[in-house]
Amino acid sequence: MTDQDSAQNALPRPVERAWTQLLEALRQAGVPSAEEGAYGFGGLPPEVRRVLTFIDRRWPGAYAASDSATKIEETDMPPAPADPPIVATEQPAVDAAEVTPDAAEGMSMAVSKQTILLKNARIDQPYQETIALEGVDELELIDDADTGLALDPEQDAAILKGLPRHSGDFLLRLRGWRADRPCEISAHLAVIPDPKSLWVSKESDREDPFWKPDAVFQRVEGELLCIGASKRGRAHAKDGLFRDDHVGVSVDAASGWHIAAVADGAGSARFSRRGSQIAVDSVIEHLPARLQTHVSPHLDALVAAYLSQAPDAEARLKGQLYRALAAAAFDAAKAIEAEAAAHDQTAAAFSTTLVVGVARKLEDGWFFAAFSVGDGGAAVFDLDAESLTTLSLPDSGEFAGQTRFLHKSEFVDYEAVAKRIFFAVRPSFTAMILMTDGITDAKFPTETLFAQHAQWFAFWRDDLAQAVEFSRANADLQAQLLAWLDFWSPGNHDDRTLAVLVP
Amino acid sequence: MRRLPVYLLLDxxxxxxxxxxxxxxxxxRVMVSALRQDPHALETVHVSLITFDHAATVVTPLTALDELQVPVIATPQSGPTHLGLALQTLRGRVLAExxxxxxxxxxxxxxxxxVMTDGKPSDLQVFAEQCPLVRALGFASIIGCVAGPKARKEDLEPLCDHIVTLDTLDSAAFSGFFKWVTSTISGGNKTVGAAASVKLPPPPPEIQVVF
Structure with missing residues (x-):
C-alpha cells in the first residue's frame, strides 16, 4: 500500500466540529489563517500539536480533505512543497524501496512520502550513493541540506555525489514520480567526523593534591643508558583528567644495578595516579638495598651454576630474586595501603599495575630480571643474535582492559608470586624495555605477538629506534621520545609509558 | 581493534x-549523534539494538558507530512483553559477536x-532461567530502566547491576535517559584498565537511580 484515498478517511462529525473550533481558535489567537499562509506546527502550543498529530494518524489525510488549503508542517520536518498541498506525517524510516504501513498511513491522495536511510558519509571524503527506489523515477534533489551533495547529471540512475565538508545528521529532500503521482523522499544522511579532529587537550587540575605533570622524561647513566618517559593519553587529555601512569629509572653506582619501573593506575580507581606513583617511588627507593643484600653476593655463582645447567640453579636464582624483586613489590603494595589509610580510602582506590626490571653487568655478559603484576610487559632482545626473552607474565582477563593490580592479596603463596619472576643471562643485548599497556596494546596487540621476536625487531628497527636515537650523545633524545609517544593508533589512547635500557 | 559493544534491549x-x-x-538518534562527537566512542563503540514484544527482533546487529544507520523502531498494536525471550536472543548474539x-x-x-521496559516480563519462567545465564556473560554493567507507572524495579533486579526509573513515558524522560546512557558509555570508554565495578555518571533530574 503506497497511497491512500483521503475520501475514505472523512472526519467523523464530532472530530470535524472540534477541528472547525480549533481553526477558529487559531484564527482568534492570531495564527495566520489558511489563506494567509500555512499553519506551522512549530508556532503551536504542544497540546495542539499533539491533537493534530493524533487526528492525522487516526484519520490519515483527513484535514487535507476537510480543508485542502491548510498545510501543516512539523518543525523537524522538511518544508512541504507549495503545491500540491500535503499532510504532515510522522517520519518512519524504512529501507529503501519499502514503505511501511505507518508511512502509508500519513499519505494524502496527491503526494506519496517515503523516508530512506542513506549510506553514511565521511567528512572530506568523496561520497557516492545510488538511490534506487522501486517504481520511482525522475528523481530530483530539492534540498541538499547544505551538504553540498548533488545528483550526477551525467547519469540516468540517481547517483548522489559530492564531498561533504561538515559532519552531523542531515535530512535531504528529493522529489520524483511514482505511477504518475508525485513522491517526496526524505533521506537521512549521517556525515561521520574524523576522530582525529575531535581530540582536544585540556589541562589537568594543578590544585589537586595528587596532581602530576602530564608528561615526564628521565635519564640516568651508568654502564647502561636508562631512559624513562611517560605521557598522558588522549582519552585523559580530552577530559582534563590526570596521567595515571608513572615511571622511574635509577642506577646504583656502588652495586652496579640498573633499575626501571613502570606502573599504570587503574582508570576506574579514583586515586590510581597516586597509586602508580607510590609503587614506582617505593621500588626505586628500596630495591637497591634488597638487591645488594639478597642477589649481589650470590649472583656470579648462581649464574655460573645456571649456565652449566645445574639442576636447582634456576630455582635458587628465583629464590634470591623473590627476596629482592617480589619483596620490593610487596613493600610497594604495603606503602599503597598505608597511603590509602592515611586518606581514609581503601587500597582499591589506588589500584595500579607494576612492572619492575633490573640489569647488572656480569664478568662476561649481562644479567636481567623482572617482576610484574598486571598488564604491560618487559622484554630484552638482541637484534644481532636475533633473540628475544620476554620477562613478564601475560596478565590480561577475558575482555580488554581487565587485569590484575598490585595489592597485598597478590602475595599469598610463593608459587603464585614466583611465576611472576623472570630472568635472562645474555652475552650482549640491544635493549631492555618495560612498557605499560598504553604501548603494548597498540604495538603488541596479542600475547602471541608480544612473544614474537619478529614483532619486537620490527618495533625497534622500524618504529621506536627509527624515531628516537638512543645514544648518550643525543641531545634531542627527550624531544624525540616524547614526540614518539604521541603515535596514532585508532582506539588506543591510554597513557603511554616506557623505560628503555641500552648499552 | 578492541571494540566496546553496547547492547540496547528495548520494550x-x-x-x-x-x-x-x-x-x-x-x-x-540523539545518543548516536552525541557519541559520534566523542572521538574515543567513535573509534570503539559498537551498538546493537534488540526489541521485544511478543517476539524478540535484532533490529541492528552489533555495528560500528560510524557505520550504524539509526533505524526507526515501530511497535505492534498490542501484545505481551517477552523479556525472557529477548534475553535468550541477546545471549545468542553476545556469544556470537x-x-x-x-x-x-x-x-x-x-x-x-x-534494558528498558515499561511493563513486567510476560514470560516469567523463561526470564527467570535467562537472568543468571545473561549475568554470566561478563557484562561490564547491566543497567535496567523501568519506565512509567506499570514497571517495577523488583522485576529487573535479578538481571541488573543498576536500575533507574522514569516516572513518565514522555520525551523529556526518555531524552534524559538516553543522555545519561550516552555519558555512561562515554565514561565506560575511559575506564581503561577497569577494575571490577563500573561507576555510573550522576543521573539527570528526569531519572532516579534506585538500585
Missing amino acids: TSGSMRGEPIEAVNTGI VKKSTPASKGDWAPYLF
Whole structure:
C-alpha cells in the first residue's frame, strides 16, 4: 500500500466540529489563517500539536480533505512543497524501496512520502550513493541540506555525489514520480567526523593534591643508558583528567644495578595516579638495598651454576630474586595501603599495575630480571643474535582492559608470586624495555605477538629506534621520545609509558 | 581493534505505542549523534539494538558507530512483553559477536547492556532461567530502566547491576535517559584498565537511580 484515498478517511462529525473550533481558535489567537499562509506546527502550543498529530494518524489525510488549503508542517520536518498541498506525517524510516504501513498511513491522495536511510558519509571524503527506489523515477534533489551533495547529471540512475565538508545528521529532500503521482523522499544522511579532529587537550587540575605533570622524561647513566618517559593519553587529555601512569629509572653506582619501573593506575580507581606513583617511588627507593643484600653476593655463582645447567640453579636464582624483586613489590603494595589509610580510602582506590626490571653487568655478559603484576610487559632482545626473552607474565582477563593490580592479596603463596619472576643471562643485548599497556596494546596487540621476536625487531628497527636515537650523545633524545609517544593508533589512547635500557 | 559493544534491549510492547516509542526513537538518534562527537566512542563503540514484544527482533546487529544507520523502531498494536525471550536472543548474539581475549587475538572491552521496559516480563519462567545465564556473560554493567507507572524495579533486579526509573513515558524522560546512557558509555570508554565495578555518571533530574 503506497497511497491512500483521503475520501475514505472523512472526519467523523464530532472530530470535524472540534477541528472547525480549533481553526477558529487559531484564527482568534492570531495564527495566520489558511489563506494567509500555512499553519506551522512549530508556532503551536504542544497540546495542539499533539491533537493534530493524533487526528492525522487516526484519520490519515483527513484535514487535507476537510480543508485542502491548510498545510501543516512539523518543525523537524522538511518544508512541504507549495503545491500540491500535503499532510504532515510522522517520519518512519524504512529501507529503501519499502514503505511501511505507518508511512502509508500519513499519505494524502496527491503526494506519496517515503523516508530512506542513506549510506553514511565521511567528512572530506568523496561520497557516492545510488538511490534506487522501486517504481520511482525522475528523481530530483530539492534540498541538499547544505551538504553540498548533488545528483550526477551525467547519469540516468540517481547517483548522489559530492564531498561533504561538515559532519552531523542531515535530512535531504528529493522529489520524483511514482505511477504518475508525485513522491517526496526524505533521506537521512549521517556525515561521520574524523576522530582525529575531535581530540582536544585540556589541562589537568594543578590544585589537586595528587596532581602530576602530564608528561615526564628521565635519564640516568651508568654502564647502561636508562631512559624513562611517560605521557598522558588522549582519552585523559580530552577530559582534563590526570596521567595515571608513572615511571622511574635509577642506577646504583656502588652495586652496579640498573633499575626501571613502570606502573599504570587503574582508570576506574579514583586515586590510581597516586597509586602508580607510590609503587614506582617505593621500588626505586628500596630495591637497591634488597638487591645488594639478597642477589649481589650470590649472583656470579648462581649464574655460573645456571649456565652449566645445574639442576636447582634456576630455582635458587628465583629464590634470591623473590627476596629482592617480589619483596620490593610487596613493600610497594604495603606503602599503597598505608597511603590509602592515611586518606581514609581503601587500597582499591589506588589500584595500579607494576612492572619492575633490573640489569647488572656480569664478568662476561649481562644479567636481567623482572617482576610484574598486571598488564604491560618487559622484554630484552638482541637484534644481532636475533633473540628475544620476554620477562613478564601475560596478565590480561577475558575482555580488554581487565587485569590484575598490585595489592597485598597478590602475595599469598610463593608459587603464585614466583611465576611472576623472570630472568635472562645474555652475552650482549640491544635493549631492555618495560612498557605499560598504553604501548603494548597498540604495538603488541596479542600475547602471541608480544612473544614474537619478529614483532619486537620490527618495533625497534622500524618504529621506536627509527624515531628516537638512543645514544648518550643525543641531545634531542627527550624531544624525540616524547614526540614518539604521541603515535596514532585508532582506539588506543591510554597513557603511554616506557623505560628503555641500552648499552 | 578492541571494540566496546553496547547492547540496547528495548520494550516495544503495545503500551509503548505512540509518544513513548517516538521519544525512544528520538533518544536513540540523539545518543548516536552525541557519541559520534566523542572521538574515543567513535573509534570503539559498537551498538546493537534488540526489541521485544511478543517476539524478540535484532533490529541492528552489533555495528560500528560510524557505520550504524539509526533505524526507526515501530511497535505492534498490542501484545505481551517477552523479556525472557529477548534475553535468550541477546545471549545468542553476545556469544556470537563479542570477542574474548585469546593468546592470538585481541578481545573486546567488556560489553554493556541497557534494558528498558515499561511493563513486567510476560514470560516469567523463561526470564527467570535467562537472568543468571545473561549475568554470566561478563557484562561490564547491566543497567535496567523501568519506565512509567506499570514497571517495577523488583522485576529487573535479578538481571541488573543498576536500575533507574522514569516516572513518565514522555520525551523529556526518555531524552534524559538516553543522555545519561550516552555519558555512561562515554565514561565506560575511559575506564581503561577497569577494575571490577563500573561507576555510573550522576543521573539527570528526569531519572532516579534506585538500585
